[in-house]
Amino acid sequence: MTGNKNQNPHVSVDCVIFGYAEQQLKLLLIRRTLQLAKQDASDRFMALPGDLVLEDEDLNQAAKRVLKELTGLDNVFLEQFAAFGAPERVKKEKDKQWLQSVRENPEARVITVAYFSLIDAAACMLLPGSFSAQAVWIPIREVPELAFDHNEIFEHALNQLKRKIQLRPIGFELLPEKFTLSELQNLYEAILGRELDKRNFRRKMLRSGFVIPLEEKQQGVANKPAQFYQFNRQKYEELGEAYVNLRLEGDDDYFLN
Amino acid sequence: MTGNKNQNPHVSVDCVIFGYAEQQLKLLLIRRTLQLAKQDASDRFMALPGDLVLEDEDLNQAAKRVLKELTGLDNVFLEQFAAFGAPERVKKEKDKQWLQSVRENPEARVITVAYFSLIDAAACMLLPGSFSAQAVWIPIREVPELAFDHNEIFEHALNQLKRKIQLRPIGFELLPEKFTLSELQNLYEAILGRELDKRNFRRKMLRSGFVIPLEEKQQGVANKPAQFYQFNRQKYEELGEAYVNLRLEGDDDYFLN
DNA sequence: TTAGCTTAGTGTCATTTATACACTAAGAAA
DNA sequence: TTTCTTAGTGTATAAATGACACTAAGCTAA
Numbered sequence: 001m002t003g004n005k006n007q008n009p010h011v012s013v014d015c016v017i018f019g020y021a022e023q024q025l026k027l028l029l030i031r032r033t034l035q036l037a038k039q040d041a042s043d044r045f046m047a048l049p050g051d052l053v054l055e056d057e058d059l060n061q062a063a064k065r066v067l068k069e070l071t072g073l074d075n076v077f078l079e080q081f082a083a084f085g086a087p088e089r090v091k092k093e094k095d096k097q098w099l100q101s102v103r104e105n106p107e108a109r110v111i112t113v114a115y116f117s118l119i120d121a122a123a124c125m126l127l128p129g130s131f132s133a134q135a136v137w138i139p140i141r142e143v144p145e146l147a148f149d150h151n152e153i154f155e156h157a158l159n160q161l162k163r164k165i166q167l168r169p170i171g172f173e174l175l176p177e178k179f180t181l182s183e184l185q186n187l188y189e190a191i192l193g194r195e196l197d198k199r200n201f202r203r204k205m206l207r208s209g210f211v212i213p214l215e216e217k218q219q220g221v222a223n224k225p226a227q228f229y230q231f232n233r234q235k236y237e238e239l240g241e242a243y244v245n246l247r248l249e250g251d252d253d254y255f256l257n
Numbered sequence: 258m259t260g261n262k263n264q265n266p267h268v269s270v271d272c273v274i275f276g277y278a279e280q281q282l283k284l285l286l287i288r289r290t291l292q293l294a295k296q297d298a299s300d301r302f303m304a305l306p307g308d309l310v311l312e313d314e315d316l317n318q319a320a321k322r323v324l325k326e327l328t329g330l331d332n333v334f335l336e337q338f339a340a341f342g343a344p345e346r347v348k349k350e351k352d353k354q355w356l357q358s359v360r361e362n363p364e365a366r367v368i369t370v371a372y373f374s375l376i377d378a379a380a381c382m383l384l385p386g387s388f389s390a391q392a393v394w395i396p397i398r399e400v401p402e403l404a405f406d407h408n409e410i411f412e413h414a415l416n417q418l419k420r421k422i423q424l425r426p427i428g429f430e431l432l433p434e435k436f437t438l439s440e441l442q443n444l445y446e447a448i449l450g451r452e453l454d455k456r457n458f459r460r461k462m463l464r465s466g467f468v469i470p471l472e473e474k475q476q477g478v479a480n481k482p483a484q485f486y487q488f489n490r491q492k493y494e495e496l497g498e499a500y501v502n503l504r505l506e507g508d509d510d511y512f513l514n
Numbered sequence: 515t516t517a518g519c520t521t522a523g524t525g526t527c528a529t530t531t532a533t534a535c536a537c538t539a540a541g542a543a544a
Numbered sequence: 545t546t547t548c549t550t551a552g553t554g555t556a557t558a559a560a561t562g563a564c565a566c567t568a569a570g571c572t573a574a
Contacts, residue, residue: 010267011342011368055366059342083340083370085268085316109312111268111368113340163500167424182522199524200562207560223521224569243420247502249562439551456553457533464531480550481540506533 007052009105012112013063014050014150015078016157017071019121019137020174025190026121026137027154029146030070032098033134045094047147048154049135050112052103063115071135072127077173078115081160082153085111089149098147112148116157118173165191167243169210172231178214180226181205188248196248208246209235264309266362269369270320271307271407272335273414274328276378276394277431282447283378283394284411286403287327289355290391302351304404305411306392307369309360320372328392329384334430335372338417339410342368346406355404369405373414375430422448424500426467429488435471437483438462445505453505465503466492 017028029046049070053062063078090099090110099106126135138144143154165171171187172179185201205211211229218225274285286303306327310319320335347356347367356363383392395401400411422428428444429436442458462468468486475482 008267008366008368010265053342053368056344058344059340059368080340083316083337085310085370087313087315109265111265111310111316111370113342113368159498180522197562197564198522199564202523204561218522220571221521222571223519224523224571226522241416245504245560247561437551454534455551456535459552461532475551477542478550479542480548481552483551502531504532 006055007104008055009052009103009108010110011059012050012052012110013059013066014048014084014112014114014153015063015067016048016081016114016116016154017067017073017076018116018118018140018157018161018174019124020118020187020190021121021137023186023190024139025174025187026139027143028071028073028121028126029136029138029143030133031136032147045098045147046136046138046144048114048150049133052110059113060115063113070133073119073124076117076119078117081114081116082156083111083113084149084153086149092148095147112153114153114157116160118161118170120174120176123176162192166247167245169208169231169236169239169244169246172210172236175231178216178228178230180218180228181211182226184211184229192248194250196250200249204246204248208244210244263312264361265312266309266360266365267367268316269307269309269367270316270323271305271341271369271371271410272320272324273305273338273371273373273411274324274330274333275373275375275397275414275418275431276381277375277444277447278378278394280443280447281396282431282444283396284400285328285330285378285383286393286395286400287390288393289404302355302404303393303395303401305371305407306390309367316370317372320370327390330376330381333374333376335374338371338373339413340368340370341406341410343406349405352404369410371410371414373417375418375427377431377433380433419449423504424502426465426488426493426496426501426503429467429493432488435473435485435487437475437485438468439483441468441486449505451507453507457506461503461505465501467501 015028019026019028028049030049031046049067051062051066051070053059054065057065059080060078063080064076067076067078068074087109089112090108096106121137126137140158143151145151146154165188171184171191174187175183181202182198184205185196185198188201189196210232212232214228214230216228218228272285276283276285285306287306288303306324308319308323308327310316311322314322316337317335320337321333324330324333324335344366346369347365353363378394383394397415400408402408403411422445428441428448431444432440438459439455441462442453442455445458446452467489469489471485471487473485475485
């Protein structure tokens with residue numbers, strides 16, 4: 001951010017971090033907090049956590065570093081999903097002031113490599129971050145106009161997530177260690193944006209072998225307490241990069257037959 | 258290639274082009290043909306068609322342009338699949354001489370954005386290409402050590418292809434307009450690297466609706482002539498970006514249940 | 515203490531899909 | 545006319561899918 005590191009002026013990374021809290025899928029954004037004397041124009045846009053890569057730094061490393069610097073989040077598994085490189089992506093009027101305040105070479109064309117990740121928003125503490133940024137969770141339905149082409153990057157990531165969740169058991173990354181099947185179903189519904197049949201959902205998840213029932217039950221809830229389950233990480237690791245059929249009924253949007 | 262264009266020294270594109278001919282899946286490579294007086298060291302490596310992007314050029318445009326310049330191929334649908342940015346990817350001894358002969362700034366770190374595409378190798382004419390390169394089809398089992406990290410990029414693309422072909426009807430891009438179901442099956446076997454059951458394969462493809470039988474049959478073959486089929490492009494376009502279940506039996510590598 | 519509220523949890527049936535498997539058909543060549 | 549080669553076809557079993565409605569458990573408030 002400060003420009004005194006050895007930055008590559010042409011390549012950046014941006015992180016699309018999804019979290020789940022209060023029954024909602026949320027996006028991690030940076031609120032710019034430049035203290036400008038003249039005006040507050042540069043403060044109008046939130047942005048994905050992202051920054052230029054360093055010259056001697058791998059892209060994956062860069063994504064991890066930038067995320068940590070801007071949000072305090074550490075040990076997050078980030079997966080690259082696309083590069084965005086339209087020449088104008090960094091030339092819009094709305095972004096000029098911010099770029100000038102923050103970049104050594106604000107005119108440079110920047111190609112960005114986008115990463116995405118899923119984390120348990122309820123369990124993670126957002127640190128105040130660097131002097132010029134503050135991290136916040138925004139429900140995905142309330143994401144405002146963002147800096148640069150970040151809305152496009154976010155939409156791309158969300159589509160990716162919708163498809164991928166039906167091919168890889170990744171939803172669990174958004175939940176705490178222990179969860180109920182209803183919570184898991186709520187999560188899937190929040191991501192897919194449609195309702196699912198409870199019995200079919202349970203059958204599918206249980207038969208997949210990726211959920212392990214625990215002895216424990218909910219306590220102190222004003223209804224029948226639900227059983228807790230755990231993600232079967234071992235089975236997930238055995239999977240390697242293979243796909244699994246986690247397709248759920250009614251998914252006209254992403255699967256046809 | 259010549260360096261007199263307005264190139265971005267830090268960002269390149271590379272194209273992984275798959276073709277199908279003589280019952281084999283092939284990769285399109287560039288054979289470097291620098292005429293160096295001193296030694297032929299720089300000629301040892303073949304490479305994916307790729308080059309630096311221009312400053313005012315979109316990444317997709319760049320991929321198309323570079324591919325055309327190096328191979329003569331035009332109107333190819335290229336799909337971005339990953340960015341590769343290890344700082345050392347362009348710093349290996351084996352690549353030094355080539356870089357020095359071809360780049361204004363041979364020391365610069367280069368991040369590359371990789372594209373892949375499927376074309377009918379039998380139908381396309383490879384032009385001689387630029388002065389320093391010649392395009393050749395190499396069967397995927399015979400791909401030699403390539404420049405930079407191009408072997409890694411190729412492997413990544415091949416894995417992508419194996420998975421994607423079971424989710425999107427993209428195999429047809431590799432075949433001529435008219436094809437027989439046996440040809441289509443051979444193609445799938447070449448990509449997946451395993452044999453498939455004829456009856457199940459046919460049933461799956463026919464039921465998918467992506468193949469349309471034509472009136473025509475093979476002629477002059479020394480056995481029962483096969484019926485020709487055509488790809489249902491209309492149905493493909495209706496599909497948008499949705500996935501289809503084209504999973505074939507025995508695919509332990511990429512699907513589990 | 516009990517009636518009511520809320521969410522958890524369960525099973526079946528009809529349909530579709532997956533997989534394994536072996537013979538006949540057509541044409542050319544010898 | 546026989547032989548060779550590849551095309552083309554059907555069935556039976558098992559598994560997965562999708563639609564659908566009631567009971568169970570615990571808390572709360574009357």
